[in-house]
Amino acid sequence: MSAGLAALLDDVAVLARAAAASIDDVAAGAGRASVKAVGVIVDDTAVTPRYVQGLKPERELPMIRRIAIGSLRNKILFILPVVLVLSQFVDWLLTPILMIGGCYLCFEGAEKLWEAVGPHRHQHAEADATEEPADEETLVKGAVRTDFILSAEIMVISLNEVDHEPFLARALILVVVAFVITTIVYGAVALIVKMDDVGLRLARTGDGGVASFGRGMVRGMPVVLSTLSTVGIAAMLWVGGHILLVGLKDLGAEGLYERVHHWEESVHHHLGAFGGVGGWLTNTAASAVLGIVVGAIVVAVVLRFHHRGDAEAGAAH
Numbered sequence: 001m002s003a004g005l006a007a008l009l010d011d012v013a014v015l016a017r018a019a020a021a022s023i024d025d026v027a028a029g030a031g032r033a034s035v036k037a038v039g040v041i042v043d044d045t046a047v048t049p050r051y052v053q054g055l056k057p058e059r060e061l062p063m064i065r066r067i068a069i070g071s072l073r074n075k076i077l078f079i080l081p082v083v084l085v086l087s088q089f090v091d092w093l094l095t096p097i098l099m100i101g102g103c104y105l106c107f108e109g110a111e112k113l114w115e116a117v118g119p120h121r122h123q124h125a126e127a128d129a130t131e132e133p134a135d136e137e138t139l140v141k142g143a144v145r146t147d148f149i150l151s152a153e154i155m156v157i158s159l160n161e162v163d164h165e166p167f168l169a170r171a172l173i174l175v176v177v178a179f180v181i182t183t184i185v186y187g188a189v190a191l192i193v194k195m196d197d198v199g200l201r202l203a204r205t206g207d208g209g210v211a212s213f214g215r216g217m218v219r220g221m222p223v224v225l226s227t228l229s230t231v232g233i234a235a236m237l238w239v240g241g242h243i244l245l246v247g248l249k250d251l252g253a254e255g256l257y258e259r260v261h262h263w264e265e266s267v268h269h270h271l272g273a274f275g276g277v278g279g280w281l282t283n284t285a286a287s288a289v290l291g292i293v294v295g296a297i298v299v300a301v302v303l304r305f306h307h308r309g310d311a312e313a314g315a316a317h
Contacts, residue, residue, distance in 0.1 A: 041154065041181055045232070048143060048189045049225060055136070060193050063136060068186035070144035074151045075178035083159050084171055091163065098160055099247040101153040103294060105240030107302070110295025112233045154181055157243070192228070196221045238284050241291030260286040 048067065052060045086093050158177045162170055195217055202214025249257035260283060268279035 041185055045185050045188050045192075045228065048147075048185070049193050049228075052139075052193050057194075057197050059136065061190060063140065064186055064190050064193065066140050067143045067147065068182055070140065071147045071151055071186065072178060072182045074144065074148045075155055075182065076175065078148070079152050079155045080171070080174055080178065083155055084167070084174070087159055087163055087170060088167055094156065094160060094163065095247050095250045098156050098243055101156060102240040102243030102247065103298060104149065105153065105236045105243070106291040106295035107298040108295075109233050109236035109240065110292060110299045111302075112229075112236075113292075113295075114299055151178075157239075192224065195224070234288065237291035237295060238288045239291075241287035241289065241294065242283070244294060245287055245290060256290075 048064070052063050055063060083094075086097070155174060155178070158174060159170065162173050165173065199214040199217025199221070203211050203218065204214075206214055245257050245260060248254070263286065264279040264283045267282045268275035271278040
């Protein structure tokens with residue numbers, strides 16, 4: 001009887017260790033996948049605050065909560081089943097899909113650069129200033145639509161990092177990624193949009209250093225938002241370019257990837273102790289340049305079709 005009980009306890013211990021190892025594997029896979037998607041995460045965090053600008057302070061957090069729920073719904077109910085089916089039965093499609101998403105990121109980054117430095121930047125600023133604020137329902141739907149594209153990119157990038165895992169492990173990892181990234185993004189957005197309110201309250205109710213700190217928070221908010229937007233643009237170009245670089249290699253066109261890898265190794269060798277950082281910066285800079293070039297091409301094509309459509313509409317009238 002005691003021997004049987006001991007054997008049962010041994011079996012339970014083995015199962016417990018296996019379950020713990022599986023949990024560790026899922027956590028490690030989710031961590032790797034989330035890190036690879038960091039560029040899109042930054043962009044998602046940078047984009048969302050604009051949807052709550054101009055709202056009453058008491059409506060900001062409820063709006064963010066609604067957008068976060070919509071984002072999680074996008075990831076879990078719509079995107080996750082599709083990418084899992086693709087990875088299981090037509091995994092060769094993942095690289096082209098990933099590259100299409102990379103082109104979109106390059107386009108988004110290049111378009112924002114064009115809006116900032118192009119000849120019509122003042123017109124964009126005037127249009128934004130005179131545009132009537134949309135109602136809350138419209139804002140939520142617009143934010144969730146934009147999030148769908150970014151969420152799809154996050155999930156495909158994450159899947160690409162764990163595509164060697166068994167089906168169930170992939171599913172669990174992506175579910176963890178969906179919850180973790182949604183929490184990080186919209187938690188950060190909530191902190192950002194409420195930072196000026198917190199600063200204003202400290203400035204009004206505090207005294208001495210506390211009040212000064214509060215006023216500094218209020219003054220610093222435009223800088224934070226501007227910096228976040230700039231980082232988001234850079235991240236889109238870098239991540240998009242890197243996706244295309246690796247995708248070309250996976251599809252057999254290894255020339256450009258090998259050239260960048262050679263530059264990276266050369267910098268790593270010559271900088272000694274700082275070689276790791278230098279090599280990463282080299283790869284990042286090359287990826288960003290590729291992102292700018294591809295993004296500029298896509299922007300030029302889109303603008304050409306847009307102008308042609310306007311011209312045809314004008315001729316019809």
